[in-house]
Amino acid sequence: MAAADRHRDRIVMITGAAKGIGAATARAFADEGATLVLADIDTASLEKTHAGLTGQGHISIRLDVTSSAEWKAAMDAVGAAFGRLDVLVNNAGWGELRSIFDTTPEQWRASLAVNLDSVFLGTMAAMPWLEKSGDAAIVNVSSIRSRVAGWGSGPYSAAKAGVEMFSRVTAVECAQSGRQVRANSIHPGFVDTPLSKAIPAAARDERIRTVPQGRLAEPEEIAAGILFLASREAAYVNGSAMVIDGAFTAV
Template identity: 35%
Template sequence: MDSRFEGKVALVTGAGGFVGGATARMLAGEGARVIYTDLREVPPIPEVEEKGGRFVCHNVAEEAAWVALIEQVSRDYGQLDLVTNIAAICNTVSLPDDTVENWRITHQVNAESVFLSAKHALPLLEQSGGGAIINVSSIAAMRGSPLTPAYAASKAAVMSLTQSIAVHCADAGNSVRCNSVHPGAIDPPMFRQGLDAETRMQLTAEFRETHGRWMCQPEDIARSILFLGSDDACHINGVALPVDNSATASLPY
């Protein structure tokens, strides 16, 4: 088994989700001590706990929570080598039915959290000798989305912010890299959350019929995160990486 993260400390948000959980497990499997977080308590991940990792209940949308989290990581581990921003929300609301409240909370959780992460984690990453920030965006950042306009716009903000962070770090010469991963259709897709059972079943069937060959598993996204966060990608900075089996490269017909 690879051990690209032996001796390193990694932070994973959104660990209660499919991608976050897979990422935390894979990082631990390659030697990292992983602090995995979510807004609500999640069942312990044995592979992570055995390697000296731990769970922290954490609201990514609150600056005070970020300050406290980074202070805890510094106090308990003395270093930070990788930050993976995975926590996100997605409500299926078309533009005419959308609300200012949904727009604001979606951007707060999905995009503002990435800003807060970089602002407060960068000093510890620098003190640790450099590292990486990996932000999970979406192919919705690159294409219009009539069902999830707030989500798509927030993920586009993540893509742009990632580039700004990367350029800042390169100019500062602090050996911190920042890249974004853009998943395509993930099975089960995030946007089915919040729908009633009948609608969810219908949408799932239609989704698989339409996007079947483009569907990926959470582990596919996690492997991309680990690559970009490792020394294998030491000269990759500011890149937006689609993980979608050619979905964004394909014509819409």
């Protein structure tokens, strides 16, 4: 199968699809023939992403990924529209810089809810529909902060480390129980997204300085890794962690 057709006729759900990595991933899947389920809490930006996709049949869903009730409603809509799900990309995430000594319990729980609880809730809600695929994949977006610490990233780093291990356990338990659902995590480094553009210029320059390749990643470069992990070319890639960081964690 040609690369441009790898995901033709597959049903792909992406959380955090309104902007950044999620939007780039949606465009890449659509260009390869997939039908998209776009999910985000930012409905205005989500509709702009939706409108820019190639192909037809895509749907958009407002989804608070920290709510089990909203996950159920979203998956009911997916089931009614398509009767199955082939790929789930748990991409929604959020972070802010704050020392652990200045972090309140409420801020800690809020970060884990968006970055880690959402992956559990999404996996559980989507699993019945993924099982109907017979050839399904979950790609959970983690971070290099699951591997290397950085000032101010305590809750975010803890959550993203949890995403990596939860992905591994999901892969093992699906394989051992006969579910045809693979699960892998992807670990972006510093990416040139709307969030990164909003940080002060000095901080942005410092990030770039620490990357051996001397630049930030483009969202499309992370999307390319997600599409590979979700593809049939990766049929034996299961429980793995793909790092895309310009060699940041290699030094």
